[in-house]
Amino acid sequence: MRKTKARIRPGDVVLFAVTLIVAILFAFPIYFNIMSAFKTNGEILRDAIAFPSGFYLESFKYLLTKTDYPKAISNSAILTAGSIICMIFIIPMAAYGIERKNSKWTNGVYIYFLFGMMIPFQVYMIPLFKQLKTMGLFGNLAGPILIYIAGSVGFGVLLYTSFLKGIPREIEESAEIDGCSRIGIFWRVVFPLLGPVTASMVVLQGLGIWNDFLMPMLVLPSGEPKTMIVELFFYVGEFSSRWDMIFAGTTMSLVPVLIAFLSLQKYFVKGVSSGAIKG
Amino acid sequence: MSASFVKTKRKTWWKDYALWFILPAFALYSVFVIWPTLSSINLSFTSWDGINPDIRYIGFENFKEMWNSPRVHNALINTIYLAIALVLLENIVALALAVLVDKVRWFRNLFRSIFYFPVLMSGIIMGFIWMIILNYNFGVVNQLLDAIGLGNLKTDWLGNPDFALLSIILSTVWKAAGYYMIIYLAGLQGIPQELMEAASIDGAGRWKQFRHITFPLLAGATTVCVMLSMIGSLKMFDQIAVMTNGGPGFATETLTYIIYRVAFGEGRQGFGTALALVLFILILLISLVQIKVLRKREVQM
Numbered sequence: 001m002r003k004t005k006a007r008i009r010p011g012d013v014v015l016f017a018v019t020l021i022v023a024i025l026f027a028f029p030i031y032f033n034i035m036s037a038f039k040t041n042g043e044i045l046r047d048a049i050a051f052p053s054g055f056y057l058e059s060f061k062y063l064l065t066k067t068d069y070p071k072a073i074s075n076s077a078i079l080t081a082g083s084i085i086c087m088i089f090i091i092p093m094a095a096y097g098i099e100r101k102n103s104k105w106t107n108g109v110y111i112y113f114l115f116g117m118m119i120p121f122q123v124y125m126i127p128l129f130k131q132l133k134t135m136g137l138f139g140n141l142a143g144p145i146l147i148y149i150a151g152s153v154g155f156g157v158l159l160y161t162s163f164l165k166g167i168p169r170e171i172e173e174s175a176e177i178d179g180c181s182r183i184g185i186f187w188r189v190v191f192p193l194l195g196p197v198t199a200s201m202v203v204l205q206g207l208g209i210w211n212d213f214l215m216p217m218l219v220l221p222s223g224e225p226k227t228m229i230v231e232l233f234f235y236v237g238e239f240s241s242r243w244d245m246i247f248a249g250t251t252m253s254l255v256p257v258l259i260a261f262l263s264l265q266k267y268f269v270k271g272v273s274s275g276a277i278k279g
Numbered sequence: 280m281s282a283s284f285v286k287t288k289r290k291t292w293w294k295d296y297a298l299w300f301i302l303p304a305f306a307l308y309s310v311f312v313i314w315p316t317l318s319s320i321n322l323s324f325t326s327w328d329g330i331n332p333d334i335r336y337i338g339f340e341n342f343k344e345m346w347n348s349p350r351v352h353n354a355l356i357n358t359i360y361l362a363i364a365l366v367l368l369e370n371i372v373a374l375a376l377a378v379l380v381d382k383v384r385w386f387r388n389l390f391r392s393i394f395y396f397p398v399l400m401s402g403i404i405m406g407f408i409w410m411i412i413l414n415y416n417f418g419v420v421n422q423l424l425d426a427i428g429l430g431n432l433k434t435d436w437l438g439n440p441d442f443a444l445l446s447i448i449l450s451t452v453w454k455a456a457g458y459y460m461i462i463y464l465a466g467l468q469g470i471p472q473e474l475m476e477a478a479s480i481d482g483a484g485r486w487k488q489f490r491h492i493t494f495p496l497l498a499g500a501t502t503v504c505v506m507l508s509m510i511g512s513l514k515m516f517d518q519i520a521v522m523t524n525g526g527p528g529f530a531t532e533t534l535t536y537i538i539y540r541v542a543f544g545e546g547r548q549g550f551g552t553a554l555a556l557v558l559f560i561l562i563l564l565i566s567l568v569q570i571k572v573l574r575k576r577e578v579q580m
Contacts, residue, residue, distance in 0.1 A: 023393045030400075048411075048418070096300055118566065119316055123558060127318040153304050207399060213403050213516070214520075269395075272462065
């Protein structure tokens, strides 16, 4: 943008070298993880930095055939997809109601929702645990999905209302004159315009749910496979001598994240900066 | 006549739709966030063990115990140490990374992605990788120390109470700095280039430019980053769970971790809830003070 075809100064080279060294330090743990997944346990112990000698896939095979990991993968996928789909149905509508109505009571509801962003999960996890048991939601996947939706209301409503402020009402009014119902206007006219926020929402919340540990560990039934992250945590204790296997498991959890990041990079970045506005 | 008809019709219709649009989110949020938060106040005055249907009220006993318990004091000190260290280091590293990415001439986007990627990892996975890297016998860190002839510095990084918390802090900086880097980077790119040029014509060197122009203009980004990193460090859990489980002894037990251990490991959910309330109040107070203090030094453009 600003440095158009200037000649290369020695300062640029030094700066590049420094950045490169820092980047190698930052990338090393990830390189180490993925390489180790294709090594035998002996190779990891002998020389952690080296490339794998062959393309060793036994740890993946073992994990997928001899353990509960496949069930955990499907649980993670169901939780992530289920929660995200429900969030996208519920939260933009609430934000739309709040922003377009813009009356005293909707503003009150808005403040009430934002307050939730200040409450960390650890504050209410113990009563929640008790409450799930009395509601009969303990030990199935519906419980965590409802908790995820509820927990994202504050952040989601904030994101959507600030974006809705920039969308002119005229478009809706013409649809209204054409006899469209309010819900029809929302889903057919307004929702498609909210695409960028929805993308940021899906990416950030999806990542948070995929990586979540404490809540699924507490509320999913013990003795059955839970989510990938929770199972990995247990494997660290159980298979403490099979590092190759755990690395295969972490790699399987990281690959979808990596693919999502590479294909949707701008939404990850946008989400961070929009999330930062709330400060 | 017809105009007023449209108006009244419209009014009742508005009333309906906003209510129904908001209701599902309102109901879920109230039942699964607000209600348990409020009932935690009630539960914090009990000695409930998590199983017994008969819940006994014990007044302020839990809070008194907290006040006198050396274990809680230790957790509080660990939490404060962790929070201060993480806020300082994460922000310094993030700002340095942002400056590097902003100034480097080649592969800017690639570098940004590399620094950002650890943010996307789960604390459990990140904790496991670092646990192996820091392993006493086979870890990369100790192997490197051996290779460069500093073998006498070798230690069991996570098993030695003097280094366990420090190891968790440094690996968390690796994980989280990229997030704040993005915010600083957005701030840096918002600074007009003319300002720098004017300063350099006036004879200001690079450091002076940074000290007197860049840094003050980044105050808004700093406010956000300091707050987010402070709250993030108070809520930190996953890394501790996988790397040390609060040990060795109680060396890495923080407030969030003691809540979990007491409530679900030792079956003292009443006491755990009381601790959780204290954590909540701490987070609220810190956020309020920070907003007050840091807003003052922001520069308006």
